[in-house]
Amino acid sequence: MRFMVIVKASKESEAGVLPDSKILAEMGKFNEELAKAGVMLAGEGLAPSSKGARIKFSGSKRTVTDGPFTETKELVAGFWLIQAKSKAEAIEWMKRAPFDGGTEIEVRQVAELEDFGDAATPEIREQERKVGERAARNAKSGKRQ
Amino acid sequence: MTVSETHGAIDAVWRIESAKVIAGLARITGDVGLAEDLAQDALLAALEQWPESGVPANPGAWLMQTAKHRAIDRLRRDKMAERKHEHVARELESQQERAVLDLDTALDDHVGDDLLSLIFTACHPVLSTEARVALTLRLLGGLTTDEIARAFLVSEATVAQRIVRAKRTLSDAKVPFEVPRGADLDARLSSVLDVLYLIFNEGYSATAGDDWVRPGLCEEALRLGRVLAGLAPDEADVHGLVALMEIQASRLRARVGPTGEPILLLDQDRGRWDHLLIRRGLAALERAEAAGRSGPYTLQAAIAACHARAGSADATDWGRIASLYAQLAALTPSPIVELNRAVAVAMAFGPAAGLTIVDGLRAEPALKNYHLLPAVRGDLLAKLGRRDEARVEFERAAKLTRNERERALMLERARQQASAAAH
Numbered sequence: 001m002r003f004m005v006i007v008k009a010s011k012e013s014e015a016g017v018l019p020d021s022k023i024l025a026e027m028g029k030f031n032e033e034l035a036k037a038g039v040m041l042a043g044e045g046l047a048p049s050s051k052g053a054r055i056k057f058s059g060s061k062r063t064v065t066d067g068p069f070t071e072t073k074e075l076v077a078g079f080w081l082i083q084a085k086s087k088a089e090a091i092e093w094m095k096r097a098p099f100d101g102g103t104e105i106e107v108r109q110v111a112e113l114e115d116f117g118d119a120a121t122p123e124i125r126e127q128e129r130k131v132g133e134r135a136a137r138n139a140k141s142g143k144r145q
Numbered sequence: 146m147t148v149s150e151t152h153g154a155i156d157a158v159w160r161i162e163s164a165k166v167i168a169g170l171a172r173i174t175g176d177v178g179l180a181e182d183l184a185q186d187a188l189l190a191a192l193e194q195w196p197e198s199g200v201p202a203n204p205g206a207w208l209m210q211t212a213k214h215r216a217i218d219r220l221r222r223d224k225m226a227e228r229k230h231e232h233v234a235r236e237l238e239s240q241q242e243r244a245v246l247d248l249d250t251a252l253d254d255h256v257g258d259d260l261l262s263l264i265f266t267a268c269h270p271v272l273s274t275e276a277r278v279a280l281t282l283r284l285l286g287g288l289t290t291d292e293i294a295r296a297f298l299v300s301e302a303t304v305a306q307r308i309v310r311a312k313r314t315l316s317d318a319k320v321p322f323e324v325p326r327g328a329d330l331d332a333r334l335s336s337v338l339d340v341l342y343l344i345f346n347e348g349y350s351a352t353a354g355d356d357w358v359r360p361g362l363c364e365e366a367l368r369l370g371r372v373l374a375g376l377a378p379d380e381a382d383v384h385g386l387v388a389l390m391e392i393q394a395s396r397l398r399a400r401v402g403p404t405g406e407p408i409l410l411l412d413q414d415r416g417r418w419d420h421l422l423i424r425r426g427l428a429a430l431e432r433a434e435a436a437g438r439s440g441p442y443t444l445q446a447a448i449a450a451c452h453a454r455a456g457s458a459d460a461t462d463w464g465r466i467a468s469l470y471a472q473l474a475a476l477t478p479s480p481i482v483e484l485n486r487a488v489a490v491a492m493a494f495g496p497a498a499g500l501t502i503v504d505g506l507r508a509e510p511a512l513k514n515y516h517l518l519p520a521v522r523g524d525l526l527a528k529l530g531r532r533d534e535a536r537v538e539f540e541r542a543a544k545l546t547r548n549e550r551e552r553a554l555m556l557e558r559a560r561q562q563a564s565a566a567a568h
Contacts, residue, residue: 001364037161038371041421081421083364085160092157112398 002041002110003082003090009049009075010103014068016048026098034082039093045078073104081110151196159188160287162205167284168259170212171322177266178312181284183219187212260285261324261376264369268337271318276311277340278347279304285372286365296362297347337373338386338442341366345390349397363394374429384433385443391426392449395419406550411458423453444473463493480509488521496528516545520555527562536562 012019019027034040046052050068069075084090090107097105146154163184170180187208201207267280282288282296290308294301325333348362370387377383399417402408430450433443448469455461470486483506491499503522512518523538536559543555 036372036375038368038375041425083368085361085364086153086157088153088157089160092154092161 001084001086001090003084003087004108004110005080005082005090005094006076006106006108007045007078007099008104008106009072009077010101011072013077014048014050014072014075016050023098030096030098033096034080034093037093039082039084041081041083043078043080046076049075146199148196151200152192154200155188155191155195158191158200158204158208162208163188163287164260164263164285165205165256166208166212168263169209169255170216171263171266172255172259173213174216175322176316177263177284177322178316179216181312183212183216184208186215190215257376258324260372262322264337264373264376265324265333266315266320266322268333268340269315269318269320270333270336271320272311272314274340274343276307276314277336278344279307280311281340281369282344282365283308285369288365334377334380334383338382341370341373342386342390342442344369345393349393360397363390363397366390367394374432378432379436381433381436381438382440382442384429384436385440385446388426388429388433388446389442389449391422391429392446392453395422395426395453410452411461415455415457418453426450426453439472441473441477444469444476448473461492463489467493480506480511481515484512484515484518484521487525491525491528496525500525500529514545516542516547516551516555518542519545523555523558523562527558532562532566536566 018024031040031043034043048068052067052069054065054067054069056063056065080094082090082093084093087107087109090109094105094107099105166187167177167180167184170183171177174180174183190211191204191208195201263284264281267284268277272280278297279293282293283290288296290304291301294304297304345363345366348360348364348366367387367390370383370390374383374387395418396410396413398419399413399415400408400410408414426446427450430443430446433439433446439447448466451462451466451469467486467489470482470489474482474486483502487499487502487506490502500522503518503525506512506518507522509518519538520542523535523542526532526535526538539555539559539562543552543559546552546555
């Protein structure tokens with residue numbers, strides 16, 4: 001199974017304040033531990049929401065709002081993608097993350113396409129295929145989505 | 146936390162920590178079987194105490210400490226204690242005297258070598274293949290005998306027996322708990338790689354089932370491969386094996402149709418391939434190729450990568466695949482590798498070129514009853530318009546295969562050839 005671990009934003013992450021070298025070193029050690037155990041598949045930190053945007057959908061209308069966004073606790077500051085045998089194992093790993101000061105992280109199981117059951121019509125699968133091909137081309141050219 | 150939540154947490158801690166704890170204890174006691182028993186004792190103690198006391202802040206260190214206490218108790222009780230035991234007890238006691246806080250650091254210093262020794266011991270050539278697999282999953286993967294039994298579709302008693310016997314064999318053969326060096330290393334390492342790949346394939350060949358264990362075997366073999374790559378980063382073929390498994394695992398979702406029928410590589414919907422795993426696989430392959438001469442797993446990974454890089458089946462670089470198979474055949478000569486090379490050559494340079502190689506394999510005793518030989522030959526003959534000969538080969542392939550779906554497919558192709566020949 002795979003889990004996405006979502007790190008919630010904080011005042012500091014939103015202000016673009018980089019963690020001090022001690023925390024960076026601890027985080028590096030933690031990531032190394034995850035990688036050594038073969039459970040870490042991917043992980044990234046995100047830039048503050050001031051560098052991002054939101055798109056709202058209503059009928060054919062698309063409303064784009066630039067960041068920053070105010071409700072800090074609802075924002076995402078980074079993520080891991082890990083492989084674990086169970087939710088309990090994912091939680092046990094993530095309890096070891098070197099956070100403090102009220103930081104909250106969320107552990108969510110990644111749904112497989114099969115989990116969508118009948119909702120995944122052939123059209124949806126076809127779309128998924130095209131997206132996948134594009135991602136493959138990007139991977140080949142070394143770009144990141 | 147409820148009792149069942151605590152048990153879930155204990156399972157998770159065991160899964161994360163047990164290999165390190167067993168490896169550390171095996172270094173001290175020199176006996177993998179004893180080390181595992183002690184670690185199990187510590188697990189039982191955790192199951193008794195943690196629901197009351199809560200999961201400790203550093204559960205791995207707690208398990209290690211508890212296991213060491215048990216070791217001292219056990220060695221003291223043992224009236225037949227040999228000198229070795231006294232020595233071990235003394236070493237353990239002197240370690241106890243050191244500050245408990247140092248324990249973690251002390252463990253960290255050794256943990257890499259210990260884990261590596263544990264992998265090499267579990268995959269020791271003195272053991273049967275089944276025993277190596279069971280012991281690896283049990284000691285390195287933290288799987289229970291029940292989980293291993295379900296994954297391999299055998300009874301729990303069989304697996305338990307296998308593990309008990311394996312531990313006894315290691316002890317009787319006085320297999321030292323160490324990382325092999327020098328000339329020994331290559332052969333021992335290839336045993337480890339073969340065991341991991343066998344575990345992977347056991348999961349990969351299963352086509353259905355929502356039970357964790359069978360698809361989980363692929364994940365576990367991959368995980369152990371990544372662990373090994375971290376422990377032995379200079380060994381090129383370890384990265385090669387990881388690359389091969391990552392790329393093959395990327396196709397797990399695409400290789401079975403809606404009714405459970407297998408879908409062949411060239412017919413798969415490439416959009417359903419897992420591009421995260423492909424990226425990881427290609428990165429591992431780069432590390433393998435940078436680390437040194439390509440071993441058999443690196444070459445197989447390079448072949449898998451040719452498919453992974455192709456946006457569509459038509460875009461496959463068959464010329465490169467044919468040349469990689471030639472390198473693989475030179476490294477590990479095998480008629481099956483040669484048959485695969487024939488397919489690649491046919492795709493790259495036309496069916497006649499492939500047929501020449503296949504015809505050279507017809508006298509090969511190892512392929513006498515191998516259904517894919519007539520299946521491939523039939524396919525090439527059909528492409529060359531030699532329909533009668535093709536039909537005979539498809540019928541022969543249908544007779545030889547043990548897979549019902551494949552038999553039906555071969556008979557269908559034979560009929561097509563017959564009716565095309567009649568027109």
